[in-house]
Amino acid sequence: MNYFEQVSKAAAFLRTRIAASSAAQPHRIGIVLGSGLGAVADAVTDAVIVPYADIPHFPQSTVEGHTGRIVAGQLGCVPVIVMQGRVHFYEGYTPAEVTFPMRVMGALGIRAVILTNAAGGIEEGYRVGQLVALADHINFMGWNPLTGPNEPRFSFTPGAALRFFDMTEAYSKRLRDCAKEAASAEGFALKEGVYLATPGPSFETPAEIRAFRGLGATLVGMSTVPETIVARHMGIEVLGLSCVTNLAAGLGKTQLSHEEVFEAGRQVENRLAALLKRLVPKIAAGLKTEAATESRPKVDRKP
Numbered sequence: 367m368n369y370f371e372q373v374s375k376a377a378a379f380l381r382t383r384i385a386a387s388s389a390a391q392p393h394r395i396g397i398v399l400g401s402g403l404g405a406v407a408d409a410v411t412d413a414v415i416v417p418y419a420d421i422p423h424f425p426q427s428t429v430e431g432h433t434g435r436i437v438a439g440q441l442g443c444v445p446v447i448v449m450q451g452r453v454h455f456y457e458g459y460t461p462a463e464v465t466f467p468m469r470v471m472g473a474l475g476i477r478a479v480i481l482t483n484a485a486g487g488i489e490e491g492y493r494v495g496q497l498v499a500l501a502d503h504i505n506f507m508g509w510n511p512l513t514g515p516n517e518p519r520f521s522f523t524p525g526a527a528l529r530f531f532d533m534t535e536a537y538s539k540r541l542r543d544c545a546k547e548a549a550s551a552e553g554f555a556l557k558e559g560v561y562l563a564t565p566g567p568s569f570e571t572p573a574e575i576r577a578f579r580g581l582g583a584t585l586v587g588m589s590t591v592p593e594t595i596v597a598r599h600m601g602i603e604v605l606g607l608s609c610v611t612n613l614a615a616g617l618g619k620t621q622l623s624h625e626e627v628f629e630a631g632r633q634v635e636n637r638l639a640a641l642l643k644r645l646v647p648k649i650a651a652g653l654k655t656e657a658a659t660e661s662r663p664k665v666d667r668k669p
């Protein structure tokens with residue numbers, strides 16, 4: 367069975383299992399929860415829970431703090447599919463495996479995805495616990511999940527799944543604006559940042575952080591970028607939300623640890639849940655009006 371067929375099989379399985387969580391409308395919005403942010407899934411009502419272990423071909427998270435289940439239900443009265451926990455390259459998964467869940471989201475009909483993560487803050491002035499909307503990213507993983515033959519059957523939105531496509535606005539301005547509005551209604555300002563992804567699993571050295579700052583990064587982490595690339599390949603709108611769980615290496619007083627990252631994530635969970643509850647209906651409203659014009663990648667020419 368090839369990769370596309372595996373994705374289709376996983377999606378068909380999930381479609382049947384989660385159908386009861388949204389009888390009236392299809393699920394159009396996906397959410398991926400990063401380290402320490404898993405409890406946001408508790409805000410989902412009428413939830414149908416499917417452990418990753420039950421889903422054919424689905425990779426299993428081996429990281430503490432990544433639960434490993436799909437929670438499908440309603441958030442702010444809008445159907446959502448939440449992935450509570452993700453898998454990473456540093457766990458030993460291949461790029462295709464790391465992005466398998468995002469492919470399944472595409473096959474399920476997801477049109478906008480909110481990718482959350484825990485990140486180290488590089489920009490001066492970031493505080494631990496701050497949420498930052500990604501305006502752009504730098505792929506420092508050393509690989510791209512789209513390497514290999516292009517699979518045109520991943521065109522789940524019109525005109526998508528091109529060999530070459532535009533990444534000028536990888537993170538949707540519309541979704542960022544929705545997120546800023548929702549944050550301001552929640553009483554805080556949402557800044558924008560640039561996320562640099564490393565393969566991990568070691569944290570960075572202070573010299574690396576200085577170099578990354580010079581490259582224009584304001585946040586550093588070990589996820590999200592492969593998912594964003596694959597989501598854009600399928601024509602899915604992306605919102606990236608980082609939770610600054612620590613100041614990046616050399617910028618704070620303490621040594622970095624997974625426990626610190628995890629604990630800081632836990633402290634933001636409630637704020638993130640409240641933000642998402644306000645944000646999801648705004649995103650959904652835009653999806654309806656955009657149905658006729660579909661945002662899509664524009665370029666299939668080799669530059």
Ligand code: HPA
Nearest residue numbers: 484485486586587588614
């Ligand atoms: N570096 C890389 N990944 C991270 C960090 C960090 O400082 N914090 C949370 N995830």
